[in-house]
Amino acid sequence: MSGGYIIEANGLRKTFGSVTALESVDLQVERGTVLGLLGPNGAGKTTMVRILSTLLKADGGRAAIAGYDLDTQPRQVRKVIGLTGQETSVDPLLTGRENLVMMGRLFHLGAAVAERRAAELLERFGLVEAADRQVGTYSGGMRRRLDLAVSLVSSPQILFLDEPTTGLDPTSRMALWEMIEDLVSAGTTILLTTQYLEEADRLAGRIAVLNGGRIVADGTPYELKRQVGEERAELTVRADDLTRTMATVGGESIDERTVSVAVNGPDDVRGLLNRLADAGVEVVRFALHQPTLDDVFRTLTSKTTEGAK
Amino acid sequence: MTQATAVKEPSPLAVVVGDCVELSRRSLRHVTRNVDEIIQAFVVPVVLLLMFRFLFGGAINTGGPSYVDYVIAGVIVLSVTFNSPATAVAVANDLQNGIVERFKSMPMFGGAVLVGHVVAAVLRSLIAVVLVIGLGLVVGFRPTAGPVEWLAVLAVLLLFIVAVAWVATLLGLVSGGVEAAGGYATILVFVPYASSALVPPETMPTALRLFVEYQPFTPVIDTTRALLLGHPAGASVWLALAWWVPILVLTMAYAVRRFDRRTNA
Ligand SMILES: Nc1ncnc2c1ncn2[C@@H]1O[C@H](COP(=O)(O)OP(=O)(O)OP(=O)(O)O)[C@@H](O)[C@H]1O
Numbered sequence: 001m002s003g004g005y006i007i008e009a010n011g012l013r014k015t016f017g018s019v020t021a022l023e024s025v026d027l028q029v030e031r032g033t034v035l036g037l038l039g040p041n042g043a044g045k046t047t048m049v050r051i052l053s054t055l056l057k058a059d060g061g062r063a064a065i066a067g068y069d070l071d072t073q074p075r076q077v078r079k080v081i082g083l084t085g086q087e088t089s090v091d092p093l094l095t096g097r098e099n100l101v102m103m104g105r106l107f108h109l110g111a112a113v114a115e116r117r118a119a120e121l122l123e124r125f126g127l128v129e130a131a132d133r134q135v136g137t138y139s140g141g142m143r144r145r146l147d148l149a150v151s152l153v154s155s156p157q158i159l160f161l162d163e164p165t166t167g168l169d170p171t172s173r174m175a176l177w178e179m180i181e182d183l184v185s186a187g188t189t190i191l192l193t194t195q196y197l198e199e200a201d202r203l204a205g206r207i208a209v210l211n212g213g214r215i216v217a218d219g220t221p222y223e224l225k226r227q228v229g230e231e232r233a234e235l236t237v238r239a240d241d242l243t244r245t246m247a248t249v250g251g252e253s254i255d256e257r258t259v260s261v262a263v264n265g266p267d268d269v270r271g272l273l274n275r276l277a278d279a280g281v282e283v284v285r286f287a288l289h290q291p292t293l294d295d296v297f298r299t300l301t302s303k304t305t306e307g308a309k
Numbered sequence: 310m311t312q313a314t315a316v317k318e319p320s321p322l323a324v325v326v327g328d329c330v331e332l333s334r335r336s337l338r339h340v341t342r343n344v345d346e347i348i349q350a351f352v353v354p355v356v357l358l359l360m361f362r363f364l365f366g367g368a369i370n371t372g373g374p375s376y377v378d379y380v381i382a383g384v385i386v387l388s389v390t391f392n393s394p395a396t397a398v399a400v401a402n403d404l405q406n407g408i409v410e411r412f413k414s415m416p417m418f419g420g421a422v423l424v425g426h427v428v429a430a431v432l433r434s435l436i437a438v439v440l441v442i443g444l445g446l447v448v449g450f451r452p453t454a455g456p457v458e459w460l461a462v463l464a465v466l467l468l469f470i471v472a473v474a475w476v477a478t479l480l481g482l483v484s485g486g487v488e489a490a491g492g493y494a495t496i497l498v499f500v501p502y503a504s505s506a507l508v509p510p511e512t513m514p515t516a517l518r519l520f521v522e523y524q525p526f527t528p529v530i531d532t533t534r535a536l537l538l539g540h541p542a543g544a545s546v547w548l549a550l551a552w553w554v555p556i557l558v559l560t561m562a563y564a565v566r567r568f569d570r571r572t573n574a
């Protein structure tokens with residue numbers, strides 16, 4: 001196996017009829033890291049995960065997982081991955097324990113190991129009390145946790161999580177984040193898709209933003225934030241000063257009393273305030289904002305949709 | 310590093326067999342946890358038999374054996390096809406609720422999911438058949454088959470039962486939804502009515518009679534009936550085999566292949 005990336009994709013393409021889900025996607029993930037795949041609805045995140053987890057054939061491009069080629073060695077790939085799809089995929093007529101034991105046996109762990117692993121995971125995911133109830137009676141959050149537990153049965157090297165915390169309450173989400181962090185510190189590589197930027201910011205060492213079937217940005221959360229943006233100053237003025245303020249410093253109005261302006265360092269801020277003072281505008285309130293991933297996301301995804309017009 | 314699960318690599322055959330056993334166990338658990346399915350599998354054939362025996366039995370002249378002796382072979386076949394919708398729906402359900410996606414992402418024999426459903430369907434059918442025969446004996450069915458004929462009946466029915474289970478599985482696979490799966494499989498329930506199951510074809514109008522005589526269920530029914538009553542089964546045995554061996558082989562091969570293929574959508 002090469003010492004390179006544990007997930008490596010080059011030029012992946014996929015169309016469904018007339019819909020181009022992925023146009024040409026390159027992706028590299030280093031062993032033992034978390035890559036957050038972000039993107040609006042329909043960006044192609046699930047398509048990407050399904051291709052990388054051997055469920056879907058790409059129309060073009062190549063990808064290798066742990067050095068195994070996705071096209072020619074899917075069986076090898078399946079041995080080293082775990083998948084929690086966007087839709088929960090456990091058997092509602094079986095109990096939680098039965099689901100876990102069955103999956104363990106299907107990973108050919110052997111009966112005894114499968115039992116032990118199931119007990120371990122039930123414990124770890126707080127499902128001991130519900131273990132012997134049919135999954136059909138579980139709450140959505142419990143089912144989601146079981147789903148994640150099932151994908152860990154084989155202690156996979158690589159875990160694909162497609163919006164793992166959607167539908168979870170804040171406590172369960174937090175617990176899941178902690179579990180993901182534990183997995184990573186134990187050496188698991190994770191590719192995570194999410195709609196929650198806070199989640200990506202907390203968990204992912206690197207973020208790739210998918211939009212319109214392409215990766216439109218890729219980097220650490222910090223790099224991405226820097227890339228879109230500048231820091232912004234928010235200036236609150238009297239309502240009748242708003243037009244004058246914008247004429248003086250540019251920027252855009254957030255409401256009828258507040259203007260947001262990109263700034264670049266302290267000198268820029270000083271100059272800005274001086275110009276306003278010269279214009280006779282009284283600044284009632286002043287705040288500086290670091291860009292958030294939200295800003296990154298909004299900037300990147302709106303830019304490309306405009307570009308597509 | 311991730312804890313290495315140092316399991317000995319099982320041989321490919323062991324994988325296939327083990328996975329089939331595991332998923333058969335799963336499907337059998339489904340049977341015991343699905344009350345509707347049990348009712349469908351066991352109660353309906355019983356009601357049918359009683360109805361034909363006591364409601365119509367006096368009015369129908371078969372021109373030979375008593376009506377219960379005549380109709381029991383038909384009810385046996387109906388009790389098999391009655392299981393089809395449950396099987397097709399179970400398969401469609403698996404596809405719909407995403408568990409199949411998970412199975413396909415695992416290093417297992419994909420076709421095992423289908424085999425599991427087939428095994429459960431076969432078991433349900435066998436129990437229904439035994440139930441029908443047992444009840445038949447209580448209400449006046451008097452077989453004259455010897456041990457050889459009983460074995461032959463069992464063999465033909467087993468072939469038929471397995472083939473029907475695969476057809477139902479394939480219907481579930483191609484239907485594209487739970488409702489549609491149930492709908493298609495219902496065809497399988499009704500076609501056997503237009504056979505020699507309930508009345509001798511000689512009494513039917515010509516067009517219907519031609520259909521009845523040449524459709525695949527009739528030779529199975531005729532074979533079963535002849536063997537049970539100790540009559541010569543004649544060509545119907547070969548006709549039954551000529552229909553159902555290819556049906557079994559083709560549906561099985563197609564279903565497994567279709568299922569194992571990585572999807573394009
Ligand atoms: N099986 C399919 N058949 C047809 N079109 C599909 C199929 N799967 C996905 N698509 C289309 O491909 C595009 C990408 O879908 P995908 O599910 O990958 O998006 P996503 O980023 O996961 O979105 P979401 O955030 O809503 O889950 C969408 O336009 C979708 O309609």
Ligand SMILES: [Mg+2]
Nearest residue numbers: 045046047086
């Ligand atoms: Mg998705």
